[in-house]
Amino acid sequence: MDCIQPIETQGATYRYEEDGQQAVDHVSLSIPKGSMIAVLGHNGSGKSTLAKLMNALYLPTEGRVLVCGLDTALEENLWDVRRHAGMVFQNPDNQIVATVVREDVAFGLENLGVPQPEMLPRIDEALLAVRMTEYAAAAPHMLSGGQKQRVAVAGVLAMQPDVMILDEATAMLDPSGREEVFSTVRKLNREKSITVVWITHFMEEAALCDRVLVLHHGAIAMDGTPREVFSQVDELKKLGLDVPPMAELAEMLRQGGLSLPAGILTVDDMVKELKACL
Ligand SMILES: Nc1ncnc2c1ncn2[C@@H]1O[C@H](COP(=O)(O)OP(=O)(O)O)[C@@H](O)[C@H]1O
Numbered sequence: 001m002d003c004i005q006p007i008e009t010q011g012a013t014y015r016y017e018e019d020g021q022q023a024v025d026h027v028s029l030s031i032p033k034g035s036m037i038a039v040l041g042h043n044g045s046g047k048s049t050l051a052k053l054m055n056a057l058y059l060p061t062e063g064r065v066l067v068c069g070l071d072t073a074l075e076e077n078l079w080d081v082r083r084h085a086g087m088v089f090q091n092p093d094n095q096i097v098a099t100v101v102r103e104d105v106a107f108g109l110e111n112l113g114v115p116q117p118e119m120l121p122r123i124d125e126a127l128l129a130v131r132m133t134e135y136a137a138a139a140p141h142m143l144s145g146g147q148k149q150r151v152a153v154a155g156v157l158a159m160q161p162d163v164m165i166l167d168e169a170t171a172m173l174d175p176s177g178r179e180e181v182f183s184t185v186r187k188l189n190r191e192k193s194i195t196v197v198w199i200t201h202f203m204e205e206a207a208l209c210d211r212v213l214v215l216h217h218g219a220i221a222m223d224g225t226p227r228e229v230f231s232q233v234d235e236l237k238k239l240g241l242d243v244p245p246m247a248e249l250a251e252m253l254r255q256g257g258l259s260l261p262a263g264i265l266t267v268d269d270m271v272k273e274l275k276a277c278l
Protein backbone atom coordinates (compact mmCIF):
# COMPACT_ATOMS: atom_id res chain seq x y z
CA MET A 1 0.00 0.00 0.00
CA ASP A 2 1.29 3.42 -0.93
CA CYS A 3 1.81 5.79 1.95
CA ILE A 4 1.24 9.36 0.83
CA GLN A 5 0.92 10.99 4.25
CA PRO A 6 3.13 9.16 6.79
CA ILE A 7 2.05 11.10 9.89
CA GLU A 8 -0.84 13.41 10.47
CA THR A 9 -2.09 14.55 13.85
CA GLN A 10 -5.35 16.45 14.22
CA GLY A 11 -5.61 18.22 17.56
CA ALA A 12 -3.89 15.24 19.13
CA THR A 13 -3.95 15.43 22.90
CA TYR A 14 -2.71 13.05 25.55
CA ARG A 15 -3.41 13.24 29.24
CA TYR A 16 -1.74 10.87 31.71
CA GLU A 17 -4.21 9.54 34.24
CA GLU A 18 -1.88 10.17 37.17
CA ASP A 19 -1.60 13.94 37.05
CA GLY A 20 -4.38 14.97 34.67
CA GLN A 21 -1.98 17.34 32.86
CA GLN A 22 -1.98 17.42 29.10
CA ALA A 23 1.42 16.08 28.13
CA VAL A 24 0.51 16.62 24.46
CA ASP A 25 -1.89 19.47 23.95
CA HIS A 26 -3.88 19.77 20.70
CA VAL A 27 -1.02 19.16 18.30
CA SER A 28 -1.93 19.40 14.63
CA LEU A 29 0.87 18.42 12.39
CA SER A 30 1.45 16.87 9.04
CA ILE A 31 4.73 15.31 8.06
CA PRO A 32 5.27 14.90 4.33
CA LYS A 33 6.69 11.73 2.85
CA GLY A 34 10.47 11.59 2.68
CA SER A 35 11.16 14.45 5.06
CA MET A 36 13.26 14.34 8.20
CA ILE A 37 11.86 16.44 10.99
CA ALA A 38 13.64 17.23 14.23
CA VAL A 39 11.60 17.56 17.41
CA LEU A 40 13.12 19.74 20.13
CA GLY A 41 11.90 20.86 23.53
CA HIS A 42 13.17 20.94 27.09
CA ASN A 43 12.60 17.98 29.43
CA GLY A 44 8.92 17.29 29.98
CA SER A 45 7.79 19.25 26.93
CA GLY A 46 5.97 16.20 25.55
CA LYS A 47 8.39 14.83 22.94
CA SER A 48 8.29 11.20 24.07
CA THR A 49 4.55 11.25 24.57
CA LEU A 50 4.09 12.61 21.03
CA ALA A 51 6.42 9.91 19.70
CA LYS A 52 4.34 7.21 21.41
CA LEU A 53 1.17 8.65 19.89
CA MET A 54 2.79 8.26 16.48
CA ASN A 55 2.90 4.48 16.61
CA ALA A 56 -0.10 3.69 18.75
CA LEU A 57 1.83 2.92 21.93
CA TYR A 58 -0.53 5.57 23.28
CA LEU A 59 -3.91 6.49 21.86
CA PRO A 60 -4.93 10.16 21.92
CA THR A 61 -7.32 11.07 24.70
CA GLU A 62 -8.64 13.75 22.33
CA GLY A 63 -8.13 14.38 18.61
CA ARG A 64 -6.74 11.94 16.06
CA VAL A 65 -3.45 10.50 14.90
CA LEU A 66 -3.21 9.04 11.41
CA VAL A 67 -0.29 6.90 10.28
CA CYS A 68 -0.28 6.42 6.52
CA GLY A 69 -3.93 7.41 6.68
CA LEU A 70 -4.75 4.80 9.32
CA ASP A 71 -6.45 6.04 12.48
CA THR A 72 -4.33 4.73 15.37
CA ALA A 73 -7.41 4.57 17.63
CA LEU A 74 -9.02 1.79 15.61
CA GLU A 75 -8.00 -1.56 16.99
CA GLU A 76 -8.02 -3.24 13.59
CA ASN A 77 -5.29 -0.81 12.45
CA LEU A 78 -2.90 -1.51 15.30
CA TRP A 79 -0.52 -3.94 13.56
CA ASP A 80 -0.50 -1.99 10.31
CA VAL A 81 0.29 1.20 12.22
CA ARG A 82 3.20 -0.51 14.00
CA ARG A 83 4.48 -1.88 10.70
CA HIS A 84 4.33 1.52 8.98
CA ALA A 85 5.85 3.43 11.90
CA GLY A 86 8.89 1.94 13.65
CA MET A 87 10.37 3.28 16.88
CA VAL A 88 13.91 3.45 18.17
CA PHE A 89 14.40 4.44 21.80
CA GLN A 90 17.13 6.08 23.82
CA ASN A 91 18.76 3.19 25.63
CA PRO A 92 20.42 0.71 23.26
CA ASP A 93 20.62 -1.96 25.97
CA ASN A 94 16.87 -2.01 26.54
CA GLN A 95 16.14 -2.72 22.89
CA ILE A 96 18.26 -5.79 22.37
CA VAL A 97 16.34 -9.02 22.82
CA ALA A 98 18.56 -11.69 21.27
CA THR A 99 22.08 -12.96 21.89
CA VAL A 100 23.13 -12.72 18.23
CA VAL A 101 22.84 -9.56 16.09
CA ARG A 102 21.12 -11.31 13.19
CA GLU A 103 18.48 -12.81 15.50
CA ASP A 104 17.90 -9.47 17.08
CA VAL A 105 17.09 -7.96 13.68
CA ALA A 106 14.85 -10.97 12.97
CA PHE A 107 12.78 -10.47 16.10
CA GLY A 108 10.43 -7.82 14.71
CA LEU A 109 9.92 -9.79 11.51
CA GLU A 110 8.99 -12.89 13.47
CA ASN A 111 6.42 -10.84 15.36
CA LEU A 112 4.98 -9.66 12.07
CA GLY A 113 4.76 -13.25 10.86
CA VAL A 114 7.04 -12.72 7.88
CA PRO A 115 7.77 -16.15 6.32
CA GLN A 116 11.28 -17.53 6.96
CA PRO A 117 12.58 -17.44 3.33
CA GLU A 118 11.62 -13.80 3.06
CA MET A 119 13.23 -12.93 6.37
CA LEU A 120 16.83 -13.69 5.52
CA PRO A 121 17.26 -11.28 2.60
CA ARG A 122 15.48 -8.56 4.55
CA ILE A 123 17.82 -9.00 7.50
CA ASP A 124 20.91 -8.95 5.27
CA GLU A 125 19.69 -5.85 3.49
CA ALA A 126 18.95 -4.03 6.74
CA LEU A 127 22.34 -4.89 8.25
CA LEU A 128 24.05 -3.73 5.06
CA ALA A 129 22.16 -0.43 5.13
CA VAL A 130 23.42 0.35 8.65
CA ARG A 131 26.92 -1.01 7.83
CA MET A 132 26.74 -3.84 10.36
CA THR A 133 27.02 -6.83 7.98
CA GLU A 134 30.31 -7.98 9.44
CA TYR A 135 28.73 -8.16 12.91
CA ALA A 136 25.75 -10.33 11.87
CA ALA A 137 26.95 -13.26 13.98
CA ALA A 138 28.33 -11.15 16.85
CA ALA A 139 26.96 -10.90 20.37
CA PRO A 140 25.17 -7.55 20.76
CA HIS A 141 26.62 -6.90 24.23
CA MET A 142 30.10 -6.78 22.68
CA LEU A 143 29.17 -3.83 20.46
CA SER A 144 29.66 -0.13 21.10
CA GLY A 145 26.63 2.02 21.89
CA GLY A 146 26.60 3.43 18.36
CA GLN A 147 26.75 -0.05 16.86
CA LYS A 148 23.92 -1.26 19.11
CA GLN A 149 21.74 1.65 18.02
CA ARG A 150 22.52 0.84 14.38
CA VAL A 151 21.35 -2.73 15.06
CA ALA A 152 18.16 -1.29 16.57
CA VAL A 153 17.72 0.82 13.42
CA ALA A 154 18.27 -2.32 11.30
CA GLY A 155 15.56 -4.11 13.29
CA VAL A 156 13.10 -1.38 12.40
CA LEU A 157 14.34 -1.08 8.83
CA ALA A 158 13.83 -4.80 8.18
CA MET A 159 10.13 -4.24 8.76
CA GLN A 160 10.19 -1.86 5.77
CA PRO A 161 8.47 1.00 7.55
CA ASP A 162 7.39 4.24 5.89
CA VAL A 163 8.35 6.29 8.90
CA MET A 164 10.93 5.87 11.63
CA ILE A 165 10.55 7.65 14.95
CA LEU A 166 13.75 7.92 16.97
CA ASP A 167 13.34 9.20 20.51
CA GLU A 168 16.71 10.63 21.58
CA ALA A 169 18.43 7.68 19.95
CA THR A 170 21.81 9.37 20.33
CA ALA A 171 21.44 10.70 23.88
CA MET A 172 23.47 7.94 25.52
CA LEU A 173 26.23 7.79 22.91
CA ASP A 174 29.66 9.39 22.71
CA PRO A 175 30.18 12.00 19.97
CA SER A 176 31.45 9.51 17.39
CA GLY A 177 28.57 7.09 18.12
CA ARG A 178 26.15 9.97 17.77
CA GLU A 179 27.56 10.96 14.42
CA GLU A 180 27.46 7.31 13.26
CA VAL A 181 23.80 6.87 14.12
CA PHE A 182 22.65 10.28 12.88
CA SER A 183 24.40 9.98 9.53
CA THR A 184 23.13 6.41 9.07
CA VAL A 185 19.54 7.53 9.60
CA ARG A 186 19.95 10.68 7.48
CA LYS A 187 21.27 8.51 4.66
CA LEU A 188 18.32 6.08 4.92
CA ASN A 189 16.02 9.07 4.82
CA ARG A 190 17.65 10.47 1.67
CA GLU A 191 18.30 7.25 -0.21
CA LYS A 192 15.25 5.18 0.71
CA SER A 193 12.81 8.07 1.17
CA ILE A 194 11.99 6.88 4.67
CA THR A 195 10.27 9.63 6.61
CA VAL A 196 12.05 10.34 9.89
CA VAL A 197 10.94 11.94 13.14
CA TRP A 198 14.20 12.69 14.95
CA ILE A 199 13.71 13.67 18.59
CA THR A 200 16.87 15.15 20.04
CA HIS A 201 18.36 17.70 22.35
CA PHE A 202 21.42 18.17 20.17
CA MET A 203 20.99 21.37 18.19
CA GLU A 204 23.69 20.41 15.72
CA GLU A 205 21.60 17.36 14.71
CA ALA A 206 18.44 19.42 14.35
CA ALA A 207 20.37 21.87 12.17
CA LEU A 208 20.89 19.06 9.64
CA CYS A 209 17.21 18.06 9.39
CA ASP A 210 14.71 19.42 6.85
CA ARG A 211 12.40 20.90 9.41
CA VAL A 212 12.50 21.71 13.11
CA LEU A 213 9.57 21.53 15.48
CA VAL A 214 9.84 22.90 19.01
CA LEU A 215 7.46 21.66 21.70
CA HIS A 216 6.65 23.60 24.85
CA HIS A 217 4.17 22.36 27.47
CA GLY A 218 2.94 19.78 24.97
CA ALA A 219 2.11 22.30 22.24
CA ILE A 220 3.94 23.40 19.09
CA ALA A 221 5.92 26.54 19.94
CA MET A 222 7.98 26.81 16.74
CA ASP A 223 7.89 25.06 13.38
CA GLY A 224 10.06 25.88 10.38
CA THR A 225 13.29 25.19 8.53
CA PRO A 226 16.43 25.02 10.68
CA ARG A 227 17.39 28.48 9.40
CA GLU A 228 14.02 29.94 10.32
CA VAL A 229 13.93 28.39 13.78
CA PHE A 230 17.57 28.91 14.78
CA SER A 231 17.60 32.55 13.74
CA GLN A 232 15.11 33.23 16.56
CA VAL A 233 17.72 33.11 19.29
CA ASP A 234 15.74 34.98 21.94
CA GLU A 235 12.64 32.87 21.41
CA LEU A 236 14.70 29.67 21.70
CA LYS A 237 16.35 30.83 24.90
CA LYS A 238 12.92 31.64 26.34
CA LEU A 239 11.88 28.04 25.62
CA GLY A 240 14.94 26.77 27.45
CA LEU A 241 16.89 25.78 24.35
CA ASP A 242 20.30 26.59 22.94
CA VAL A 243 21.21 27.51 19.42
CA PRO A 244 23.51 25.19 17.42
CA PRO A 245 27.19 25.60 18.38
CA MET A 246 28.14 27.09 15.00
CA ALA A 247 25.32 29.65 15.22
CA GLU A 248 26.58 30.63 18.67
CA LEU A 249 30.17 30.89 17.44
CA ALA A 250 29.07 33.00 14.46
CA GLU A 251 27.33 35.36 16.85
CA MET A 252 30.49 35.68 18.97
CA LEU A 253 32.60 36.37 15.88
CA ARG A 254 30.12 39.02 14.76
CA GLN A 255 30.38 40.71 18.12
CA GLY A 256 34.15 40.55 17.70
CA GLY A 257 33.82 42.51 14.47
CA LEU A 258 33.60 39.92 11.67
CA SER A 259 30.77 40.55 9.24
CA LEU A 260 29.27 37.08 8.96
CA PRO A 261 25.83 36.62 7.39
CA ALA A 262 22.84 35.19 9.27
CA GLY A 263 21.93 31.53 8.99
CA ILE A 264 25.25 29.83 9.80
CA LEU A 265 24.32 26.49 11.37
CA THR A 266 26.92 23.89 10.49
CA VAL A 267 30.70 23.57 10.34
CA ASP A 268 30.45 23.57 6.55
CA ASP A 269 28.51 26.86 6.60
CA MET A 270 31.11 28.35 8.90
CA VAL A 271 34.08 27.29 6.78
CA LYS A 272 32.45 28.66 3.64
CA GLU A 273 31.55 32.02 5.19
CA LEU A 274 34.92 32.46 6.89
CA LYS A 275 36.70 31.80 3.60
CA ALA A 276 34.52 34.40 1.90
CA CYS A 277 35.14 36.81 4.72
CA LEU A 278 38.93 36.56 5.05
N1 LIG B 1 4.17 7.76 32.66
C1 LIG B 1 3.82 9.00 32.99
N2 LIG B 1 2.88 9.27 33.91
C2 LIG B 1 2.50 10.53 34.24
N3 LIG B 1 3.03 11.62 33.66
C3 LIG B 1 3.98 11.44 32.72
C4 LIG B 1 4.42 10.13 32.34
N4 LIG B 1 5.38 10.26 31.38
C5 LIG B 1 5.52 11.58 31.18
N5 LIG B 1 4.69 12.29 31.97
C6 LIG B 1 4.56 13.76 32.02
O1 LIG B 1 4.17 14.20 30.74
C7 LIG B 1 4.88 15.37 30.36
C8 LIG B 1 5.63 15.14 29.06
O2 LIG B 1 6.60 14.13 29.26
P1 LIG B 1 7.47 13.52 28.07
O3 LIG B 1 6.55 13.24 26.93
O4 LIG B 1 8.25 12.40 28.63
O5 LIG B 1 8.41 14.75 27.70
P2 LIG B 1 9.87 14.78 27.04
O6 LIG B 1 10.06 13.52 26.28
O7 LIG B 1 9.85 16.00 26.18
O8 LIG B 1 10.84 14.92 28.16
C9 LIG B 1 5.77 15.72 31.55
O9 LIG B 1 5.11 16.66 32.34
C10 LIG B 1 5.91 14.41 32.29
O10 LIG B 1 6.08 14.62 33.66
Ligand SMILES: [Mg+2]
Binds near residue numbers: 047048049
Ligand atom coordinates in the same frame (compact mmCIF):
# COMPACT_ATOMS: atom_id res chain seq x y z
MG1 LIG C 1 11.58 12.09 26.30
